[in-house]
Amino acid sequence: MALIGDEDTIALFKLAGITKSSPSIEAFDEFVKDKEVAILLITYEYAKKIENKIYQHRLLKNFPIVVEIPGKKKVEKEDSIRKMIVRAVGVEIEG
Numbered sequence: 001m002a003l004i005g006d007e008d009t010i011a012l013f014k015l016a017g018i019t020k021s022s023p024s025i026e027a028f029d030e031f032v033k034d035k036e037v038a039i040l041l042i043t044y045e046y047a048k049k050i051e052n053k054i055y056q057h058r059l060l061k062n063f064p065i066v067v068e069i070p071g072k073k074k075v076e077k078e079d080s081i082r083k084m085i086v087r088a089v090g091v092e093i094e095g
Contacts, residue, residue, distance in 0.1 A: 002031045002064070005043035008072045013041070025050050032057055032064060040064045043071030 002020035003013050010021045020037065022030075028050055031040050047054060047068045054066050 001039045001041065002027075002034070002037045003041045004028060004031070004046050005041070005069075005071050006045070009043055009069075028053060032061070032066075034064075037064045040066045041069050042066060044068055045071050 001018050002022075003010060003018050004022050004025060004027055005013075007023055010023060013021065018041075020031065020034070025046050028040075028042070031037050042054070047066075054068075057066060
């Protein structure tokens with residue numbers, strides 16, 4: 001796996017074991033050519049900047065799979081833990 005995103009997101013995923021990462025969208029071309037990368041994670045903010053390139057890649061190649069994930073800015077916008085739980089579980093929690 002590889003990751004393109006902001007420094008905080010990269011630090012978090014390094015704790016999860018991802019060793020290939022970059023805070024630059026220019027790394028996209030390098031990662032999609034890397035035969036060791038099966039899944040390329042990219043934060044929404046970065047993906048938006050190169051959405052046409054990602055679309056072309058998805059049309060022409062099966063690997064690596066490009067997965068868009070929320071980054072630091074998206075997570076900071078969450079109103080509360082309660083809303084995150086409701087969104088994840090799909091059920092309002094009383095209490």
